[in-house]
Amino acid sequence: MDLAVALYIVPTPIGNLADITQRALDVLNQVSLVACEDTRHSGKLLSHFGIETRKIAIHDHNERDRAKDIINLLADSQSVALISDAGTPLISDPGYHLVSQVRQAGYKVIPLPGACAAITALSASGLPSDRFSFEGFLPAKEKGRLDKLAALREDPRTLIFYESPHRIVHSLKSIVTALGADREIVMAREVTKTFETFLSGEAHDVLAQVEVDANQQKGEIVLMCHGFRTQETEQLPQVAIDTLTILSAELPLKKAAALAAQIHGLKKNALYKHGLNIGL
Numbered sequence: 001m002d003l004a005v006a007l008y009i010v011p012t013p014i015g016n017l018a019d020i021t022q023r024a025l026d027v028l029n030q031v032s033l034v035a036c037e038d039t040r041h042s043g044k045l046l047s048h049f050g051i052e053t054r055k056i057a058i059h060d061h062n063e064r065d066r067a068k069d070i071i072n073l074l075a076d077s078q079s080v081a082l083i084s085d086a087g088t089p090l091i092s093d094p095g096y097h098l099v100s101q102v103r104q105a106g107y108k109v110i111p112l113p114g115a116c117a118a119i120t121a122l123s124a125s126g127l128p129s130d131r132f133s134f135e136g137f138l139p140a141k142e143k144g145r146l147d148k149l150a151a152l153r154e155d156p157r158t159l160i161f162y163e164s165p166h167r168i169v170h171s172l173k174s175i176v177t178a179l180g181a182d183r184e185i186v187m188a189r190e191v192t193k194t195f196e197t198f199l200s201g202e203a204h205d206v207l208a209q210v211e212v213d214a215n216q217q218k219g220e221i222v223l224m225c226h227g228f229r230t231q232e233t234e235q236l237p238q239v240a241i242d243t244l245t246i247l248s249a250e251l252p253l254k255k256a257a258a259l260a261a262q263i264h265g266l267k268k269n270a271l272y273k274h275g276l277n278i279g280l
């Protein structure tokens with residue numbers, strides 16, 4: 001493989017080493033430098049695959065300075081790969097400042113597809129995946145957590161959070177308080193690893209299961225919550241929502257809702273509200 005001069009964004013496995021891609025291995029072998037979140041951690045992964053490329057550490061505290069060094073390498077026609085401890089760099093991981101500075105300096109940034117805990121967990125959750133909002137980690141303090149969840153309470157999209165095992169019970173309690181005990185949620189733990197588990201049900205029920213089982217409070221966790229459902233939107237048939245979506249591309253939402261209501265024999269207000277909820 002002939003490598004174009006660029007900063008390569010390279011996802012690494014989130015647990016199962018077999019999830020590395022052939023292209024990731026080729027790029028990591030061929031670049032001049034691998035920028036890692038933690039060189040010791042990534043050193044183990046790279047040596048597992050027999051990769052001996054030089055490494056440097058890049059983290060939140062030195063990212064801007066490191067960006068200058070990396071831009072100098074690109075100016076010298078040397079390519080660099082960015083990896084994080086696991087999964088896709090920049091997704092709740094360092095790299096944003098680096099990528100924006102490299103782009104601003106006029107160099108190519110080439111992304112490779114690969115593992116990401118949020119997307120992997122969502123794909124098997126059984127929750128709606130047509131629209132979702134990735135929210136990263138919830139705040140550590142209860143007040144911040146409840147405020148953040150309150151702001152998301154009426155969001156109709158599936159909500160995705162990363163969570164650490166020692167905070168999972170607190171976060172589930174906050175979800176019960178702020179989103180409601182009956183909110184449908186899915187907790188995906190240790191995805192792609194030996195003890196992979198998906199717990200699903202109403203928030204109070206998942207909380208009860210996690211509270212009594214210490215094993216559920218271990219490992220890495222993605223928490224997903226069904227989006228807000230109103231009675232009206234729950235009753236809307238998909239075909240009416242499709243009509244509304246098509247009409248609203250050409251007409252103001254009010255008019256589109258009135259026509260869709262007429263076509264499908266529904267209440268125009270319900271369609272109008274649903275249109276607002278889904279951002280039409």
Ligand code: SAM
Pocket residue numbers: 014015084086087088089090091092093115116117118161162163164188189190191192193220221222
């Ligand atoms: N950049 C990574 C990605 O693409 O998924 C995420 C990095 S973030 C610092 C680490 C968090 O991702 C963990 O605390 C956990 O919430 C989630 N995570 C990572 N690996 C996971 C796994 N195998 N199963 C479940 N969640 C995982």
